[in-house]
Amino acid sequence: MLQRKMTRRLTRWKDDPNHKSLIIKGARQVGKTFIVEDFAQHNYARFVRVNFEENPEFAAIFQGTRNAADIYSQLSLYLPGARFDKGTLLFLDEIQSCPDAITALKFLSIDGRCDVIASGSLLGISYKEVSSFPVGYVDHAEMYSLDFEEFLWANGFGESQIEYVKGFCERHEQVPQAVHQRMLDLFRKYIVVGGMPEVVASFVADADFSRVLQLQRDILAEYQNDIAKYAPSAEKAKARACFLSIPKQLARDYKKFTYSLVEPRGSARKYGGSLQWLYDAGIVNFCYKLDAPELPFEGNADNAKFKVYMRDTGLLVAMLEDGSQKDIIEGNLGIYKGAVYENIVADIFAKNGKALYYYEKNNSLEMDFFIRREGAATAVEVKSSQNRKAKSMDSLIANHGVRRGIKLAPGNYGTAGSKVEVMPIYMAMFL
Incomplete structure (x- = not known):
């Protein structure tokens, strides 16, 4: 169980x-x-x-x-x-x-x-x-689908083992390479499997990714059935169109939800209620744009500008074409790779009770997330590669008053300048 x-x-x-x-x-x-x-x-x-x-x-x-x-x-x-x-x-x-x-x-x-x-x-x-x-x-x-810690429990990890890994985060130390590779492997599997209990139980029982995908797509079909059954008549087609547009929204470099990707000349007036329905149904999360990268976040948020993430990343992967599971496990997913990694971090933060915020300035500078950490507004950048460069982070720290940053990537612990920590992406669960 x-x-x-x-x-x-x-x-x-x-x-x-x-x-x-x-x-x-x-x-x-x-x-x-x-x-x-x-x-x-x-x-x-x-x-x-x-x-x-x-x-x-x-x-x-x-x-x-x-x-x-x-x-x-x-x-x-x-x-x-x-x-x-x-x-x-x-x-x-x-x-x-x-x-x-x-x-x-x-x-x-x-x-x-x-x-x-x-x-x-x-x-x-x-x-x-x-x-x-x-x-x-x-x-x-x-209640949400299983978070990464619960996924680790399901795969035989005890709390003491998770605390052992957490210790490296707290001490700002590199994780032993064998442990790091094991955690990274399980994290990639979590991206693909997600946290829906029936899906996780099936994966733990036989590690059959084709069965995982079948179960996930059954759940996605149920979500669409809920839209058809429960959404107001005027919102049914629009809510479904918004739902199906999510992978395309996240594939872009700048991921602010754009109504024209749902329908040419689409607008908030036409589709805003449909998106809210998906949020109220527990299917998506909103990540709001900050007007300024500083606390308090809620007071600086622009509720008219936001990104939309799936609440379970495994379901997002199941919305992509066949073969995407294998690509993620092997670390190769083309234009969707960054979107999937960003979605999993949003999912982890939301399950930890964090409201989601990002920062963008003049379409030239974007920071994936901002969180409150140790009383400070902390920039969080998500990367699907091990590249330690942090150009956007450096600009925020140099020019916008941000005091600290965290870069989450598949690599091991390190630094990128005096004020930027590079953390293994699975350590998002400890932030």
């Missing part, structure tokens, strides 16, 4: 004596249902699951009621023998299909007779349909 960090998050939630109902948000197939069921098995005497997609009739229980006792009484009629007390975890799955149940979480939290977890794949979208969101009465967690 795959080890997930969400288990620890659930344990902290349960151990908090003041915990409320918990909402777990995340895209389809990132493992939300499995992790809740497994957690219930190890921590509760009883587990009651209500899936609003599989059993839409349960939605009637939550319509028009603001009384937890009534909800539990009606659930007992639908589920003979179910008990609702401190030994029970009630799991409201696919809750986006029942907005009234989201509202009812307030009253279930106040009642407190049993623990309640709600989960959904399209919660960012269904929130707009909730008449009264239970602000202050729910706890929140967001």
Whole structure:
């Protein structure tokens, strides 16, 4: 069974004596249902699951009621023998299909007779349909596909081994070459496999990349089915067009999302809502342009200019032509190589809770990312080759007041000038 960090998050939630109902948000197939069921098995005497997609009739229980006792009484009629007390975890799955149940979480939290977890794949979208969101009465967690550390766990790495590698990052030392090559090999495999639990489990079982690709493309087909099923009628074709344009967007030297690549003379007015739908569905991440490369990032961000990344890089690779997996493993992917490496770093940063920002000036200077590190605005450049030159970084430090930079590349640890560290790209997970 795959080890997930969400288990620890659930344990902290349960151990908090003041915990409320918990909402777990995340895209389809990132493992939300499995992790809740497994957690219930190890921590509760009883587990009651209500899936609003599989059993839409349960939605009637939550319509028009603001009384937890009534909800539990009606659930007992639908589920003979179910008990609702401190030994029970009630799991409201696919809750986006029942907005009234989201509202009812307030009253279930106040009642407190049993623990309640709600989960959904399209919660960012269904929130707009909730008449009264239970602000202050729910706890929140967001779940993603496996991050690189979880991928390492799945491939037999223990936490002590990861801490060993992290030590070289903290001490600013080169990683022993054998360890470096092993980490780089696994990182490239992670780029190709991604973090979708079913895909990772399949890869760990038999290392069959053709099966990996089949599973990934099945997930991509489900994403397109979700667009067709759930996107507003006026947005369906546009959301699909935006989704399919992502590889082409990232293949360019300057990767700011350009609506004309979706459609000639396309505009934010026409496609902005479609892109937001993809974000709300948990399919993409936005990386916003900074007007100035300095803190605070949020105050310096231009929300009208952004790059779009896939939230799972394995799915991005699956959108490319056949043979791309092999090219990545061998370190040769032409115009897409930089895009794929940039996407994986964006994915890692987002899974570590970082908002994504980049900097661009006059289409002549671009820095892939900016992060807050040790209290300073830190430029991060991503390279798919071992070239240690850092021309853009040097310009930022010399002319724009940036105090430090990190260059992530396949090579080992080193420096590129007095203020630029060169780190193995897999060390992005420690930043």
